[in-house]
Amino acid sequence: MAKWVRLCGLSEAPAAGQVAEAEVEGVAVCLANVNGELSALDNFCPHRQGPLGQGWLEGDAVVCPWHSWTFNVKTGLAEYPVHERVDVFPLRVEGDHVLVDIE
Ligand code: FES
Secondary structure, X not given: OOOXXXXXXXXXXXXXXXXXXXXXXOEEEEEEEEOOEEEEEEOEOOOOOOEHHHOEEEOOEEEOOOOOOEEEOOXXXXXXXXXXXXXXXXXXXXXXXXXXXXX
């Protein structure tokens, strides 16, 4: 069952080409903005729990700041190394609110 919660205000979300960390109800989220479109991923890299929200974007992928594993912001699938992935949370914007489904 979906559990939509407010992650942050739209004005607090990262600008295009940026990522940021956010947290809601104990869930750490990497919020990414690719060409004005927001995506929300699990903030913790499956390699050694590096904080993806402190990384950077290359195209439509976020690069982990610790050892450069790279994950597509829409699918969560790793571009490097293949076969790895992170969870992607459904996201929607309502007015000035960025909502994510953390179920
Ligand atoms: S912790 Fe992310 S690549 Fe190592």
